[in-house]
Amino acid sequence: MTHHLETSGSRIDLEHVEQAFTRGQGKAASSLTVLQDVNLSIAPGEFMALVGPSGCGKSTLLDLIGGLTRPSRGAVRLDGRVVTGSGLDRGIVFQQYALLPWRTTLQNVGFGLEAQGRLSRAERVEKARHYLELVGLAGFEQHYPHELSGGMKQRVAIARSLAFEPKVLLMDEPFAALDAQTRETLQDELLRIWETTGRTILFITHGIDEAVYLGQRVAVMTSRPGRIKHVVDIEGREGRDADGDWRSSPEFVRQRHAIWTLLHDEVRQSQRHEALA
Numbered sequence: 001m002t003h004h005l006e007t008s009g010s011r012i013d014l015e016h017v018e019q020a021f022t023r024g025q026g027k028a029a030s031s032l033t034v035l036q037d038v039n040l041s042i043a044p045g046e047f048m049a050l051v052g053p054s055g056c057g058k059s060t061l062l063d064l065i066g067g068l069t070r071p072s073r074g075a076v077r078l079d080g081r082v083v084t085g086s087g088l089d090r091g092i093v094f095q096q097y098a099l100l101p102w103r104t105t106l107q108n109v110g111f112g113l114e115a116q117g118r119l120s121r122a123e124r125v126e127k128a129r130h131y132l133e134l135v136g137l138a139g140f141e142q143h144y145p146h147e148l149s150g151g152m153k154q155r156v157a158i159a160r161s162l163a164f165e166p167k168v169l170l171m172d173e174p175f176a177a178l179d180a181q182t183r184e185t186l187q188d189e190l191l192r193i194w195e196t197t198g199r200t201i202l203f204i205t206h207g208i209d210e211a212v213y214l215g216q217r218v219a220v221m222t223s224r225p226g227r228i229k230h231v232v233d234i235e236g237r238e239g240r241d242a243d244g245d246w247r248s249s250p251e252f253v254r255q256r257h258a259i260w261t262l263l264h265d266e267v268r269q270s271q272r273h274e275a276l277a
């Protein structure tokens, strides 16, 4: 899939990022290093997938880019500027939809814009409608969350993040709770949205298939303390546009296997270390 639009996404740079947490209190306090010397650059408008063993610090990394936490060492930069807090230039989508149950689809998407207070009511409604249409929910504006399927709720959450027109979309296993078919549909929709909007996307997943299918590159992390073990360029993505099942092609299977091997080695090594400890 080619990227037609001029990008409106930001560049992300992680430089020697370390994150340690203190656990317990007083004499029982101990420090847990979750990320160590993480270096990664994501180009403006790039779609980067991130995989790694459970507990290696993927969500911690996403929190740092989102500005929800600050690194113990190193720097997180957005277009060259050090990130010091959260901001509307970065939208975050989690596995849980976190919609307000008493608000309609349209109101859920418009809610954040309301808080932002920059647009008139008519402008907010127009923007919310536009993004609902983009995620394939035209006609569901007046539905409440309980009237929507899981996939539809996640579409609302994505529309809500997009409505701010952030330069970066940070996605933490957004499709993990969905059934396989809905997940594949949403993967294609996300790619279409990415093409249309030119945002930079960082997408955390446990699914190797999902990472290869979505990412222009896939960053593989080591087990804790997490570092970037390898960044794999995904080849032959045009195959996704062609008729047929790209996931079954030898090209896809080969790349899927390469990432599986990187991850598998990592998990095995960490188990060996734990056994020796």
Ligand SMILES: Nc1ncnc2c1ncn2[C@@H]1O[C@H](COP(=O)(O)OP(=O)(O)OP(=O)(O)O)[C@@H](O)[C@H]1O
Binding pocket: 021, 022, 023, 032, 034, 052, 053, 054, 055, 056, 057, 058, 059, 060, 061
């Ligand atoms: N605020 C915190 N205080 C203390 N420890 C934390 C904190 N946040 C995360 N951790 C620890 O950091 C480690 C990494 O957590 P994180 O959620 O980033 O991993 P992950 O790779 O996203 O995991 P998973 O793939 O299982 O979702 C875990 O051991 C977790 O317990």
